[in-house]
Amino acid sequence: MKSIGTWLVRLLTAFTLVAGGVVFFSGAAQAATVCGNFPVPPGQVIVSETLTASCTGGQLTETIQAPYNGIVICGNSPIPSGYAITTNYTTNNCGPYQTSRLNTVSNGMQICGNSNGSIPNNYVITQENPNNVCAQWYSETINTAYNGIAICGNTPMPAGYVITANYQNAGCGIYLGGRINTVSNGMSFCGNSPIPAGWVITGNPILGACGEYLGGILSQPYNGITVCSDSPVPAGWWVSATGINSAACGMYMGEKISNS
Known part of the structure; x- marks a missing residue:
């Protein structure tokens, strides 16, 4: 026989509590x-x-x-x-x-474009096209990112990657296709790419792979390095000299940054 206390607990949890505009229900559905x-x-x-x-x-x-x-x-x-x-x-x-x-989310699955904001950081959009399943939104294929993967231009960028090529890709619908690679010292990237935290731009070459966008060179900073004036300045660093002529920076001037 169940105790009176057990029955009282069940009775109390069966009631609805209304407070501050929120109504809570107990039960299996939670x-x-x-x-x-x-x-x-x-x-x-x-x-x-x-x-x-x-x-x-x-x-x-x-x-x-x-x-x-x-x-x-x-x-x-x-x-x-x-x-x-x-x-x-x-x-x-x-x-x-x-x-x-x-x-x-799983590798290779198709999602609808109105959930792009929830794609986990290690996934990218590799294909998209309209279909009836997603109503007015594009249907998109997502895959886990890896070095050299081809992506669609509206993909969220995973941490530690940069865009290294832009091109037309029928599989990306209205968006450009592109290629991303993991960041490394001295690598070339395209100007439509986000720059990973802690990296600086030390050159702005014209790269055919980047299409309409200017190219760039990424480097790890060191004290006294000359960067281009379109470069981010990492946290803990500051500009210690400006107006430096730098052929590598193209239309931008060079700047010296320091951290000590």
Whole structure:
């Protein structure tokens, strides 16, 4: 026979608690609701929303829960790290928003372009094209990055990589194709590339591989190095001399940077 205390705990957890515009539900689904003017807690997704008496001022009541592979979410839901949208469609469950399906990210999977912001840092877009699965968004193939991989120009750049070539690629839809490589001392890169933290530009050559963009040379800094004036200055360093003529810097002047 179960104790009175056990039954009381079960009875209390069965009630709904309403506080500050947030309505929490107990049970196996581990779902809760939040009014649309409140932030969704980190790591949670919106699975449905509708007008209810619980949320005033015309705010939608949003049902939220932790994600899992294949979960259906609303189009205004945050996307937790490690997940991506693989389908977009319309239902009556999300008020004015589209409905989407979330899946855990894996190498070679196809995702929809409205989840680019959630692509993990070590993944890049290698192909994209319109299809019905993603509605008005492009369908994109993502793969883990490696040295020399061909990417589409709208890909998030993984840490420690730079763009080393730009070219037309029919597999990238409206975007340029490109190639990325891991950064190394003295390497050439293209001017449309982000520059990894801690590196400096020591040359601005014209590189045929870069297409319409200026090329550059990346170097690891040392005290007193001459960099081009379009170079970032790493944290802890400062410009100690300017107006230096440098043939390597092309249209830019040279600068000396120091850290001691």
